[in-house]
Amino acid sequence: MxxxxxxxxxxxxxxxxxxxxxxxxxxxxxxxxxxxxxxxxxxxxxKGVIDRYTILLGEEMIPKKTAIVVIQAETPIIEDFLERYVNHLMRTLSMMPNVLMVAKSGKDTVIAIVGGENEEKLDEFINENIKTLPTLKNVYVYPIDKFGKGKELVNFLTEV
Amino acid sequence: MxxxxxxxxxxxxxxxxxxxxxxxxxxxxxxxxxxxxxxxxxxxxxKGVIDRYTILLGEEMIPKKTAIVVIQAETPIIEDFLERYVNHLMRTLSMMPNVLMVAKSGKDTVIAIVGGENEEKLDEFINENIKTLPTLKNVYVYPIDKFGKGKELVNFLTEV
Missing domain, CATH: 1.10.10.10 (Winged helix-like DNA-binding domain superfamily/Winged helix DNA-binding domain)
Incomplete structure (x- = not known):
């Protein structure tokens, strides 16, 4: 260090x-x-302390409403398939432009940060595109009402 | 837009x-x-499409292990106090340098992204500094094992 x-x-x-x-x-x-x-x-x-220079997008470019979604995959009958399920889930979510972050936790859990133009569209996106994915056991949605720290991660992660 | x-x-x-x-x-x-x-x-x-220019810190500067922590505050006997509990929780967490992001969800939930030098130190930090906070009902810890998208949010959010 x-x-x-x-x-x-x-x-x-x-x-x-x-x-x-x-x-x-x-x-x-x-x-x-x-x-x-x-x-x-x-x-x-x-020394690599500064890795690179980048830009942040402005407020009008970023999703107005975000949610953290905790997704638990179903345990398949053939347990070896769980890793495939989870990897497939991660790939599918990562391809969605509304999905800003995707991370794996433990064997069966995927956490995503999802954005939408407003609360209604965000709900719609989650209901239609995430909750309908196959091989899910549980989906917990935590809509973000207010950031206390790190708010700009949305500006940083938004793609054009 | x-x-x-x-x-x-x-x-x-x-x-x-x-x-x-x-x-x-x-x-x-x-x-x-x-x-x-x-x-x-x-x-x-x-037009504010580009808000500003910034730098990203390199790998050696950032926490090696991160976790997403979902914290649920206890419902106080006097229900009006819940907002105070949650706001206090958010302020306390935001002040910790290991805590990269803090967000409020719903009336009683606070979600944080927490970093540590390694798994052991991260666990220690969560056990000693988060789980011990007063007025908590539940703390769910999701250690991040792998990012599928948005990995650099850690570089972006790390402070020096």
Whole structure:
């Protein structure tokens, strides 16, 4: 694990908020010479602390309503098929553009973050496209009413 | 909702992968004049389709193991207190650096994405810092074994 000092952390925090800040703007805000800032960013990228630069989509591009869906697969008669069921579920969900995240937990559970234009369309999508998938035992839907932290994951995960 | 055409979408997809691409590199990859690319990006930012530029942290900076935790608050004797319980839970969780996301679902449920250096430390954190919170009825822990989509949300949400 790379050790970061206060200056590294300050640079990372500023770039997280706005990665278009120039070396000279960072230098001014952090009260350090431009050469120092330049060298630190170079090192942070070389060491893989900063992996890459990306963009975040704005509010009007992202789903207005999201839900976390916990899906439990049915245990098949031939138990070896469970892994296939789950892998198939994950692939199917991952292909849906409304589905922002798909993760596997344990042997039989798949968790997804799903988005929709509004509550009604989100429900409709879940009812018609997720709950109807074969080999499901249970589907628990947790509509998100408010984020306390990490709200921007929706902006980050939305595709165009 | 802003209508995007194929060129807008292509620009957004390339910038999502690498927001440091220059106008001239985008122009070359998309086989369009630099002036067109420049104008489109300007418009996408003006219209709020692109909200901002940010950085993603690399693998070595992020928690190796994550879990989704579904927390149900106890219904208090005085029912009006439930909202306070839940808000307090959300605030407490949001302050923990290991907690990457916190969201409220319905009246009594809080969902969090939690990270740890490894499985053991993650379990320890959940047992010692989440399960011990007062006013909880149930805590369901779903350790994430594999992402099918949206894996980078961990890189995006990790703080330094």
């Amino acid at each position: 790379t050790q970061l000092d206060d200056l590294d952390r300050a640079i990372i925090r500023l770039l997280k908020r706005n990665a278009r800040l120039t070396i000279s703007e960072l230098s001014e805000q952090l009260n350090k010479p431009e050469s120092t800032i330049h060298f630190r960013i170079k090192k942070l990228i070389e | 802003t209508q995007l055409d194929d060129l807008d979408r292509a620009i957004i997809r390339l910038l999502k992968r690498n927001a440091r691409l220059t106008i001239s590199e985008l122009s070359e990859q998309l086989n369009k004049p630099e002036s067109t690319i420049h104008f489109r990006i300007k418009k996408l930012i003006e």
